[in-house]
Amino acid sequence: MRRSSLSLPFVLAICTMSASAKQNSTITVSADLQQQVIDWRRHFHEFPELSNREFKTSQTISDNLKALGLDVQTNIAHTGVVAMLKGATPGPTIAFRADMDALPVKEQVDLPFASKQTATYRGQTVGVMHACGHDNHVAILLGVAHQLNEMKDQLSGNVMFIFQPAEEGAPEGEEGGAALMLKQGLFKDIKPEAVFGLHVTNRLHSGQIGYRSGPLMASEDSFEMTIHGKQTHGSRPWNGVDPIVTAAQVIMATQTIASRQVDVTKAPSVVSFGAINGGIRSNIIPDEVSLIGTIRSFDQDMRADIKEKLVFTAETVAKSQGATAEVKIKHGYPVTVNNPTLTEKMIPSIKRVAGDDNVxxxxxxxGAEDFSYYALETPGLFFFLGVTPKDMPLDKSASNHSPRFYVDEPALQVGVRALTQIAVDYLK
Known part of the structure; x- marks a missing residue:
């Protein structure tokens, strides 16, 4: 009979490695643990929860970790869970992170465990789905916790397991995610020597692993602009100040920031507008126009420079037309940077698990990731785990955040093995 996705105790058939063989041993995952990880994933997928509202998800995670006898802390950054596994002998502490939150997306994948959950988001009733794959991250890290707990007598050091809420962003008016966990003292008492994380992706086939040393994912900053003009009749534009024409000039002028005003040989950058709103009739020039957009970059200094140039460009162009520009920038996630030394050290461990040809x-x-906050505090390594079935062309697969996002579940055991191998090799 298929075990319940909420079952806690089970026997792991893991061969004990001797201390002398540990360095050259490749981690394997028992059939029982592989199935348990899939069961967990299906449970979390069927019952997703939005950012800062991961109450049942958090409870299931903490119950499992407490059953292992780990030191477990809950309610960090609202719903976060942190557990510590202590090895047999003293040594460094390393950390692994998994994010828990789902998205306001109505699932369109035909699965027996498809989400039918709904929630309120920005005042509307919406479907809820793990369209970014965080259910897989939680299941994988629970599997790693169980596997390492069976092997703790062979570890010299400690492992911190971080189950984080609100990676997709806290609700309006709330704090959340990695930044809040750190603000509340996550690394204050015990700061890990290194932090690791992974993310499932449709851009690689099942079991493949993608990485990059140095900058991997962009910083993310959003902005709002309001161009203030002077209302007039459309037939007499000289009697007012046209914020629509001014907004068009601002949009075009800001495109020269990435192409002409920053060093394109240093790192790429993007300034994109996502919406423009103003006016209601064909023959009325309105008082104002609002615009929203996003900034992406891969260098922290360039990131700051682009934001300054965006404000200066908008204000200067507007002034030249007799209008004014009000710019508000919401500072988002930093650049996700993989520490080059740590990456070079641990990629061989990942290759042992996945195979050279699959890494x-x-x-x-x-895209942006708030794992970046941890990597600003201590050396970090973040990589991608492919989940697109091997017989499906990558360009035909639904992307993360799509209501049709699909995960080939055999890939999960590769994730468990990779993170476990990293822990064993780092703490050897």
Missing amino acids: MEVPLVT
């Missing part, structure tokens, strides 16, 4: 360097990713 590859990937291009820069303009």
Whole structure:
């Protein structure tokens, strides 16, 4: 009979490694643990929760970790869970992070465990789905915790397990995510020597792993602009100040920031507008126009420079037309940077698990991740785990955040093995 996704005790058939063999041993995952990880994933997928509202998810995680006898802390950054596993002998502490939150997306994948959950988001009733794959991250890290707990007599050091809420961003008016966990003292008493994380992706086939030393994922900052003009009749534009024409000029002028005003040989950057709103009739020039957009970059100094140039450009162009520009920038996630020394040290461990041909360097990713906050505090390594079925062309697979995002579950055991191998090799 298929075990319940909430079952806690089970026997792991793991062969004990001798201390002398530990360095050259490749981690394997028992069939029982592989199935348990899948069961966990299906449970979390069926019952997703939005950012800062991961109450049942958090409870299930903490119950499992407490059953292992780990030191467990809860309610960090609202719903976060942190557990500590202590090895047999003293040594360094390393950390692993998994994010827990889902997205306001109505699932369109035909699965027996598809989400039918709903929630309120920005005042509307929405479907809720693990469309970014965080259910897999939680299941994988629970598997790593169980596997390492069976092997703790062979570890010299400690492992911190971080189950983090609100990676997708806290609700309006709330704090959350990695930044809040750190603000509340996550690394204050025990600061890990290194922190590791992974993210499932449709851009690699099942079991493949993608990494990049140095900058991997972009910083993310959003902005709002209001161009203030002077209302007038559309037939007499000289009697007012046209904020629509001014907004168009601002949009075009700001495109020269990335192409002409910052060093394109240093790192790529993007300034994109996502919406423009103003006016209501064809023959009325309105008082104001509002615009929203995003900034992406891969260098922290360039990031700050672009934001300054965005404000200066908008204000100067508006002034030249007799209008004014009000710019508000919401500072988002920093650049996700993989420590080069740590990356070089641990990639051989990942290759032992996945195979040399399945581990590859990937291009820069303009998406953003709040794992970046941890990597600002201590050396970090973040990599991607492919979950697109091997017989499906990558360009035909649904991307993360899509209502059709699909995960090939055999890939999960590769994630468990990779993170476990990293822990064993680092703490050897």
